[in-house]
Amino acid sequence: MFTVKLYRRIADGHRGGDPQTDGSSRPIVFSTKIVQGLEVDVHQLRPNELVEVAVRHDNEGHNTAFYVAPSGRPRPEGFADEIEFYYAAYIENAHGATTEVVKF
Numbered sequence: 001m002f003t004v005k006l007y008r009r010i011a012d013g014h015r016g017g018d019p020q021t022d023g024s025s026r027p028i029v030f031s032t033k034i035v036q037g038l039e040v041d042v043h044q045l046r047p048n049e050l051v052e053v054a055v056r057h058d059n060e061g062h063n064t065a066f067y068v069a070p071s072g073r074p075r076p077e078g079f080a081d082e083i084e085f086y087y088a089a090y091i092e093n094a095h096g097a098t099t100e101v102v103k104f
Contacts, residue, residue, distance in 0.1 A: 001036055001037070001038065001094045002036065002037055002038070002039070002040045002055075002091055002092065002093060002094070002099075003034060003035070003036050003091070003092040003096075004034070004035050004036075004037065004040055004053060004055055004066070004089055004090070004091050004092075005032060005033075005034050005089065005090045005092070006032065006033040006034075006035070006053070006066055006068075006086040006088070006089050007030065007031070007032055007086055007087055007088045007089075007090075008030075008031050008033075008084060008085065008086040008087055009028050009029070009030055009031075009071055009087060010028070010029050010031055033066075033086075035055055035057075035064065035066075036055075036057070037055035037056050037057045037064075038056050038057065038058065038059070039055070039056040040053065040054070040055055040056075040091050040100075041053075041054045041056075042054075042091075042100065042102055045067075046076070048070075048104070049069065049070070049073075049076060050067060050068070050069050050076050051067070051068040051069075051089075051102050052065050052066070052067055052068075053065070053066045053067075053068060053089045053091075053102060054066075066084075066086060066089065067079070067083065067084075067085050067086065068085070068086050068087065068088065068089050068102050068103065068104070069085040069086075069087070069104070070087065070104035071087035071104075087103060087104070088101070088102065088103035089101075089102040089103070090102075
């Protein structure tokens with residue numbers, strides 16, 4: 001069993017407090033997604049631009065793909081608007097040790 005921790009930044013003007021800002025009036029919110037799977041594959045789709053982290057959840061064919069792209073660059077072309085891009089993925093083994101880091 002593997003655990004994948006995915007991190008992304010989203011500008012969010014609806015939260016209060018004293019957030020970090022990106023130079024605009026909109027605060028930056030950091031979001032983490034944690035998923036588990038039996039197998040994790042990392043595929044370089046576009047050098048220095050885009051990596052796919054594919055997670056196989058079970059033996060019945062339930063798979064999910066996540067995309068890692070450099071933070072601060074324009075969104076990669078050719079993807080639907082609902083596709084989320086992460087700036088980093090940390091892959092951990094069953095003992096909690098990080099075995100691979102995917103980030104730019």
